[in-house]
Amino acid sequence: MPKTIINPEDITNLLKADGGYLSGENIASTIGVSRAAVWKAIGQLRKTGYAIESSQSRGYKLLSSPDLCMPDLRAALSESSKKREHELFYFETASSTNVIAMDMAANGCAEGAIVITDTQTAGKGRLGRTWLSPAGRNLYMSMVVRPDIPPRDATALTLLSAVACALAITGHCGVPVSIKWPNDLIAGSRKIGGILTEIRADIDRIYHAVVGIGINVNLSSEELPTGIRQIATSVLIESNRSFNRTALAAEIIMEFDKWYGLLVIHGKKLIMEKWIELSATIGKQVRVAVGDLIYEGTAEGIDDEGLLIVKLADGGSRKFSAGDVTIGGARQ
Amino acid sequence: MENEDLKELIGLLKDTDITEIQLEKEGVKIKIKREKYFGHHDMPQQVMVERKAAREEPQGVQAPAVPDKKLFTVPSPIVGTFYRSPSPEAQPFVDIGTRVRKGQVLCILEAMKLMNEIESDVDGVVARILVENAHPVEYGEPLFLIDTEA
Numbered sequence: 001m002p003k004t005i006i007n008p009e010d011i012t013n014l015l016k017a018d019g020g021y022l023s024g025e026n027i028a029s030t031i032g033v034s035r036a037a038v039w040k041a042i043g044q045l046r047k048t049g050y051a052i053e054s055s056q057s058r059g060y061k062l063l064s065s066p067d068l069c070m071p072d073l074r075a076a077l078s079e080s081s082k083k084r085e086h087e088l089f090y091f092e093t094a095s096s097t098n099v100i101a102m103d104m105a106a107n108g109c110a111e112g113a114i115v116i117t118d119t120q121t122a123g124k125g126r127l128g129r130t131w132l133s134p135a136g137r138n139l140y141m142s143m144v145v146r147p148d149i150p151p152r153d154a155t156a157l158t159l160l161s162a163v164a165c166a167l168a169i170t171g172h173c174g175v176p177v178s179i180k181w182p183n184d185l186i187a188g189s190r191k192i193g194g195i196l197t198e199i200r201a202d203i204d205r206i207y208h209a210v211v212g213i214g215i216n217v218n219l220s221s222e223e224l225p226t227g228i229r230q231i232a233t234s235v236l237i238e239s240n241r242s243f244n245r246t247a248l249a250a251e252i253i254m255e256f257d258k259w260y261g262l263l264v265i266h267g268k269k270l271i272m273e274k275w276i277e278l279s280a281t282i283g284k285q286v287r288v289a290v291g292d293l294i295y296e297g298t299a300e301g302i303d304d305e306g307l308l309i310v311k312l313a314d315g316g317s318r319k320f321s322a323g324d325v326t327i328g329g330a331r332q
Numbered sequence: 333m334e335n336e337d338l339k340e341l342i343g344l345l346k347d348t349d350i351t352e353i354q355l356e357k358e359g360v361k362i363k364i365k366r367e368k369y370f371g372h373h374d375m376p377q378q379v380m381v382e383r384k385a386a387r388e389e390p391q392g393v394q395a396p397a398v399p400d401k402k403l404f405t406v407p408s409p410i411v412g413t414f415y416r417s418p419s420p421e422a423q424p425f426v427d428i429g430t431r432v433r434k435g436q437v438l439c440i441l442e443a444m445k446l447m448n449e450i451e452s453d454v455d456g457v458v459a460r461i462l463v464e465n466a467h468p469v470e471y472g473e474p475l476f477l478i479d480t481e482a
Contacts, residue, residue, distance in 0.1 A: 128419020151409040152471050158444045182444035197446040203409045291466030306444050321468055322413035322442040
């Protein structure tokens with residue numbers, strides 16, 4: 001009796017390996033399911049963006065995979081030299097990948113689990129702000145980590161995720177990306193991506209953290225609301241090219257894994273050095289808004305915990321753990 | 333100093349972060365020491381009263397080690413910025429007098445866009461909120477006192 005439950009990935013793997021036509025019967029017998037189950041699974045795959053040609057005499061042929069493709073992502077990550085386990089959870093639509101990942105983490109999911117979605121209905125920014133999350137264009141993903149570091153060093157996660165994203169986008173897409181304190185990803189002078197990290201910790205230990213990453217990939221200028229065109233951009237806008245989101249996601253995850261490994265083994269020194277190298281903030285005139293208070297001065301550097309040190313106009317200096325930073329007067 | 337005065341003084345100091353007081357009666361010399369205290373449970377405040385110029389026995393008097401009400405201290409696990417609500421427009425997570433359950437979110441601490449929702453470790457009533465909204469906090473700084481017996 002053939003199984004009726006089928007993992008669609010088994011089919012795509014077979015079609016990819018073959019490269020040509022495979023009959024429904026052939027597929028069914030290879031993976032031990034009924035032909036009806038294969039037919040049904042092909043329909044589902046098409047809905048999720050796979051272009052699969054079918055011919056009555058020859059069977060099925062995979063023409064193209066979706067732009068955001070979990071089997072491809074899994075394959076890319078398994079080829080990585082820095083092997084960390086990543087369980088992937090893909091949603092066509094999600095409220096917010098951070099909300100889902102925090103929930104999964106609280107319920108004991110594995111370290112390294114990644115929630116990824118094509119569109120968010122309630123994409124989250126800092127302090128209740130929203131993150132623009134249209135379908136079919138961008139990257140929205142959140143990774144669960146349980147670093148064995150003291151809670152006071154947790155801010156290193158913010159710096160390292162910014163470093164990883166900046167290096168991955170720059171390296172993979174050829175768009176130079178710098179970092180605005182603490183972890184906004186900037187191309188030209190506009191924001192190309194953002195990172196929101198949430199943690200559960202008490203004074204002694206970090207229970208879990210979720211690093212949420214949003215990158216504007218194939219978003220055109222026209223698709224950006226007019227209100228944020230001055231301050232937001234995308235890989236497409238900067239390079240005039242569109243990129244496969246799966247490949248970019250793989251680059252970001254692998255880069256993250258590399259720096260995360262360095263953090264856990266060697267501490268945060270290397271990460272802080274790289275962050276400073278990629279920083280768009282240090283040495284600049286900045287305005288920092290914290291709640292209702294606004295401070296202006298020169299960004300001098302970051303301290304051991306990553307706090308921004310600003311030399312104020314009155315000669316004093318002040319450290320910031322949070323705030324909206326604007327470089328050179330114009331709001332970024 | 334009479335016993336009643338001493339009791340009143342202890343009562344007044346119970347909810348503060350004053351850790352040491354020295355009094356000198358006639359020459360009016362008062363020394364008050366404040367310390368940020370760490371750890372989860374409300375630390376007993378030690379009230380030392382030295383009575384150099386007093387008529388009675390000259391040795392120090394140790395205050396009762398256990399306050400009459402048990403206040404649970406919620407400390408900050410990070411250096412960061414304290415927010416009482418999830419967004420500037422939203423209602424605060426808790427106010428003084430709010431009854432909270434274990435696991436309920438009390439506030440958000442932000443350090444470099446790392447958002448840390450601080451949950452209550454106990455059931456009780458919020459007795460004091462020790463930090464103002466959008467103000468910086470230090471590692472270990474007490475944020476809330478929660479009355480677990482209310």
